[in-house]
Amino acid sequence: xxxxxxxxxxxxxxxxxxxxxxxxxxxxxxxxxxxxxxxxxxxxxxxxxxxxxxxxxxxxxxxxxxxxxxxxxxxxxxxxxxxxxxxxxxxxxxxxxxxxxxxxxxxxxxxxxxxxxxxxxxxxxxxxxxxxxxxxxxxxxxxxxxxxxxxxxxxxxxxxxxxxxxxxxxxxxxxxxxxxxxxxxxxxxxxxxxxxxxxxxxxxxxxxxxxxxxxxxxxxxxxxxxxxxxxxxxxxxxxxxxxxxxxxxxxxxxx
Amino acid sequence: xxxxxxxxxxxxxxxxxxxxxxxxxxxxxxxxxxxxxxxxxxxxxxxxxxxxxxxxxxxxxxxxxxxxxxxxxxxxxxxxxxxxxxxxxxxxxxxxxxxxxxxxxxxxxxxxxxxxxxxxxxxxxxxxxxxxxxxxxxxxxxxxxxxxxxxxxxxxxxxxxxxxxxxxxxxxxxxxxxxxxxxxxxxxxxxxxxxxxxxxxxxxxxxxxxxxxxxxxxxxxxxxxxxxxxxxxxxxxxxxxxxxxxxxxxxxxxxxxxxxxxxxxxxxxxxxxxxxxxxxxxxxxxxxxxxxxxxxxxxxxxxxxxxxxxxxxxxxxxxxxxxxxxxxxx
Numbered sequence: 001x002x003x004x005x006x007x008x009x010x011x012x013x014x015x016x017x018x019x020x021x022x023x024x025x026x027x028x029x030x031x032x033x034x035x036x037x038x039x040x041x042x043x044x045x046x047x048x049x050x051x052x053x054x055x056x057x058x059x060x061x062x063x064x065x066x067x068x069x070x071x072x073x074x075x076x077x078x079x080x081x082x083x084x085x086x087x088x089x090x091x092x093x094x095x096x097x098x099x100x101x102x103x104x105x106x107x108x109x110x111x112x113x114x115x116x117x118x119x120x121x122x123x124x125x126x127x128x129x130x131x132x133x134x135x136x137x138x139x140x141x142x143x144x145x146x147x148x149x150x151x152x153x154x155x156x157x158x159x160x161x162x163x164x165x166x167x168x169x170x171x172x173x174x175x176x177x178x179x180x181x182x183x184x185x186x187x188x189x190x191x192x193x194x195x196x197x198x199x200x201x202x203x204x205x206x207x208x209x210x211x212x213x214x215x216x217x218x219x220x221x222x223x224x225x226x227x228x229x230x231x232x233x234x235x236x237x238x239x240x241x242x243x244x245x246x247x248x249x250x251x252x253x254x255x
Numbered sequence: 256x257x258x259x260x261x262x263x264x265x266x267x268x269x270x271x272x273x274x275x276x277x278x279x280x281x282x283x284x285x286x287x288x289x290x291x292x293x294x295x296x297x298x299x300x301x302x303x304x305x306x307x308x309x310x311x312x313x314x315x316x317x318x319x320x321x322x323x324x325x326x327x328x329x330x331x332x333x334x335x336x337x338x339x340x341x342x343x344x345x346x347x348x349x350x351x352x353x354x355x356x357x358x359x360x361x362x363x364x365x366x367x368x369x370x371x372x373x374x375x376x377x378x379x380x381x382x383x384x385x386x387x388x389x390x391x392x393x394x395x396x397x398x399x400x401x402x403x404x405x406x407x408x409x410x411x412x413x414x415x416x417x418x419x420x421x422x423x424x425x426x427x428x429x430x431x432x433x434x435x436x437x438x439x440x441x442x443x444x445x446x447x448x449x450x451x452x453x454x455x456x457x458x459x460x461x462x463x464x465x466x467x468x469x470x471x472x473x474x475x476x477x478x479x480x481x482x483x484x485x486x487x488x489x490x491x492x493x494x495x496x497x498x499x500x501x502x503x504x505x506x507x508x509x510x511x512x513x514x515x516x517x518x519x520x521x522x523x524x525x526x527x528x529x530x531x532x533x534x535x536x537x538x539x540x541x542x543x544x545x546x547x548x549x550x551x552x553x554x555x556x557x558x559x560x561x562x563x564x565x566x567x568x569x570x571x572x573x574x575x576x577x578x579x580x581x582x583x584x585x
Contacts, residue, residue, distance in 0.1 A: 010357040018345045021386075089341040096305055097358040098330035 003106065007099040011107025012114065015078075019115045026119075033070045033123050037062065040189065041130055049191055063127035064143075064215035065188030067120050071150040072186075072208055074119045076179055078112030079158015079245065083168050101250040109155055109242065116151040117144075135219045142218035142227070149234040150211040156241025163248035186212050192224055207237040256319055258283045258410050258442035259304065264313035266299050273299040275466035276313065281444060281459075283409075286436045288457035289446040290552065296466040297446035298338060301412050304444070305335050318409045331359070334403030335412040340395045344388035348379055348398050351387060352405055359406040373401035377431070393424035400431065404441075411435070413445040417452060429455055450552035460552065462559055469559040478550040482508045484524030485554050488517045488531065489544040497538040511557070518557070 019026070044058040085091040094104060124143075128134060135143065161174055185199070186208035192200055203209050214230030217223035223230065259281040266274040274296040281287045289297045302308040304317055306326045315322045318332035342351050349370060356366045374380045377397040387395065396416065403411055416432065417425040433456060436443050447453050453460045454474045461471040470477060490497070494512065501507055501519070506527070509520035521527055524547045535542050548554065556562075562570075 004360070006360060007358055010354055014343065014346065014350075014354055017350065018343070021345055088344065089337065089339045090343050091341075092307065092335075092337050093341040093343075093355070094358075095307055096330055096333070096335055097355075098327050098360075099358060100327075 001100045001102045004099040004103040007103040008107040012110040015111025033066050060220045063132040068212040070123045071120045074116040075151045075154035076158040079155040080162045082162035105246045112155045113151045120147045146214040149238045152238040153207045153241045156245035159245030160248050163252040261315045265311045267311045286443045286458045288453040288460040290453045291463035295463040332409045334408035336399045336403045338414040342387045349383040355402050356405050369405050377401040410442045464560045477555045481550045483522040485548045486519045486524045487546040491541040
């Protein structure tokens, strides 16, 4: 299928205009992760984290988790933004355009990834302010790779949901019963080692587990798995989710 | 070449047949109307022609391209204005048009020229930099019509172009649609459930009910089939004897008695009213109200379906409710 790059660019540009025009929404979506960082970060400051060497402390443990959480929420919302467009009618305008459906998906992925990355980087900045130590250029570079892979994975997941749903009615259910469990199971707030084995088994199936662990490996240098394992797992998840998201989106009928 | 050729088109949703084997052609440059109550299948028909829905069976070609096989070619040849606004409210008017023209691959200089041109045409030039959320309903509609034109489509679909607009804006849009059709030569297919709209605008009208065409002709000839003016009498009491008497009068061409309202078709109705009222009184029936109408398409609809459009809509709403309860959400 042919890719119309102009269409990809137009969709990306639309997302950027919308994002930067809705300043209050940016602030709103950053409030929760910042609260988590500040209150948990200071609250558990003196708590030792089992299995964590390097003296990074709880803030070191927490910051990658909250960056992962920010990416999880903003990317899955971005993937599901198709439903908002459907709700407000704009989806039809997109669907009658004489461009391949693949270009439409790529445009959405490009826009969603960019805004999610901006959100993630803002939280990274916030964590530096409250005492997270800058990891150096190499660590940051690997960190960005993991952030990108998390964004891809959950935009793909959002696209799958959006293609299977008729309207926004199931949105709350998906947030509460799928997105939140992904967050808690990932070990973003608490070390996996403290979970009973049943829950830990679920954690191993959660893509965000490897995303957050990879971010820790890159940004603070200690992690449960070797970074290569995290990287391989995340590349796998991202590819599968993007493929499925694209597949379901292409198959869904326009309106 | 025909702008549109439809052959036995069918669309079913979960066993409910929304469009049931319709066939028609629309000539190039024609202004064609689909008229019928809500739920008659007009929008479903348009959506299939615009490649948004896949036909269940049958074939349709728009501007010579098959809507199932040549979807991109069809999309390139058409413009469409949807029933519900399909604008991004956070973008300005100009940004919405830019999005559209870039999607259609129009180059930068040409893009700017055409956007300025259509904005002037629908008198929105000074609102171009305002976010669409701040537009009124009429302004949004005008912007959408403008957008439908920026890529110079061969065929333009207008789905209920004046639904929910005030009388003045409606007039404005009618004149505009007409100008577009006559001067720019764009083939236009519009759906409406306003009789006077179809009457005023369309070269030919298809009357649609329950997913099929019940009639298709020019508005004038459709009205001619009724054979004259319609006099409606609202009666009180047993109308049997009165109806019998009327049956013997040869100047009454047609009689329809429906919920205490008697509709009679005749020539020069205004001259016959006194006689009719007198006859009714002789038979001991009270006439509460008399109404004389020169035939409109509303009567044509009543003639072909046996119901007024409003009743038909009430029926459809009832049926939809039953369907929902049976099926859950569609």
